[in-house]
Amino acid sequence: MKYDVSLILACYNEHEIFNDSVKRIINTLDKTDYTWELIFVDDKSLDNTVELIKKAIKQYPRDNLSAIFHTKNQGRGQTVIDGFKQSQGKIIGYIDIDLEVGEWYLPKFISAIEAGSGVVTAWRIYDFNLRTLIRWFGSKGYFWLQKKLLRLPLHDTEAGYKFFNKTKIMPVLKKCRHKDWFFDTEILARAVEAKLIIQEIPVAFVRDHNKTSTVKLIPDTIQYLKNLIKFAYGQSR
Known part of the structure; x- marks a missing residue:
């Protein structure tokens, strides 16, 4: 492998x-001893x-920044998958x-990956206020349903903050069918099936109220729930 770490930014x-x-990401990675690359995937x-x-x-004249540009919108999961394949x-x-x-x-x-985990994923802890309450309730509702249907031994499957041992996760990635937001849950479910060591790290989730969300709350939530039910009952495996 050319680098210690590949980070995909969808x-x-x-x-x-x-x-x-x-700028913040590069500054943080530059302070480590790791060799690293950033792969931007624009959807x-x-x-x-x-x-x-x-x-x-x-602006950063190195050979460790690269990009993939989709010619049509393909979904969150596909952007990550494409980045992983190029990593x-x-x-x-x-x-x-x-x-x-x-x-x-x-x-x-x-x-944590270096220490032996196959997967390390974020467990988001919310700063409670009225503006984050809806997201918190939605997350808890999804967690409850996921527990009932998939019984995954995890607290937070949807967090967009995940790292993997590449050798261990690539065979798992081949089994992933979902190219949209449900990919976040599916890749963890597949990792559990493959008996990979999964570590959750509690993290602070701080909502940026100044940015425009790219999530279409109601249609994306409905699609997420449909995918969860289909996956649980083996219709998308």
Whole structure:
């Protein structure tokens, strides 16, 4: 492998937060002793995210920043899968570029994989206020349903902050069928089936109320629940 770590950044209409987030991520990784690469995967953004990605690659003149540009929108899962396939790191991971779970957790997640875990995933702890209450209730409701249907020994399957031992996860990735947001849950369910060691790390979730969400709350939630039920009853396996 060429790098110690490959980090995938799935991008869709990220112009509001892109530059600041990329700077923070690079600064954090530069402070570690790891060799690393960033792979941007743009899922047919409708704003100027593509231009920002190209500018970032020129701004940091190294060979460890690269990009994939989808010609049509394919979904969160497919963006991560494409990034993983292009990655050259022994440890691979993806995080939400809005950094609502902070970049300062990166070294902790990476070192946990080095210590022997096959998968390390975030367990989000919410800062309670009226604006995060709906998300908290939604997360708890999904957690309850997931426990009933899949019985996964995990507290948070949907977090967009996951790292993997590449050698162990790539055979698992081949079994993943979902290309949308349900990918976050499916890859953990497949990892449990494969008996990989999975570690959850509690993290603070801090909602950025100034950014425009790319999640379509009601239709995405309905689709998520449909996928969960289909997966649980073997219709999408």
